[in-house]
Amino acid sequence: xxxxxxxxxxxxxxxxxxxxxxxxxxxxxxxxxxxxxxxxxxxxxxxxxxxxxxxxxxxxxxxxxxxxxxxxxxxxx
Numbered sequence: 073x074x075x076x077x078x079x080x081x082x083x084x085x086x087x088x089x090x091x092x093x094x095x096x097x098x099x100x101x102x103x104x105x106x107x108x109x110x111x112x113x114x115x116x117x118x119x120x121x122x123x124x125x126x127x128x129x130x131x132x133x134x135x136x137x138x139x140x141x142x143x144x145x146x147x148x149x
Contacts, residue, residue, distance in 0.1 A: 076100045076107070 075089075075097060082089060082101055089099050089111065099111040143149050 074098045074100060076102055079103045079108075 075092060077085070077089065077099060079101060082099075093099055093111050093113050096113055098113075100107050101109040101111070
C-alpha cells in the first residue's frame with residue numbers, strides 16, 4: 073500500500089508513518105501537491121545459505137549427463 077502525506081503531516085505523525093513503513097508500506101511525501109520524497113521499507117537481509125539441509129532428499133540419476141536419444145531430437149520413435 074502506498075500512502076501520500078503532506079510535509080506538515082510528516083512532522084506531526086512521524087512515529088505512526090514509520091510503523092506503516094515497518095509493516096511494508098510506502099509513504100510519499102508531498103509539498104504543495106508535488107511529490108518530493110518517498111519513505112520505503114529497507115529489505116531484510118537474506119539469511120546465509122547452509123549446505124546439507126536437503127541431504128538424502130535429492131538424487132541424481134547416474135546417466136543424467138548421457139546424450140539424449142535421437143528420437144528426443146527428431147520426434148521419430
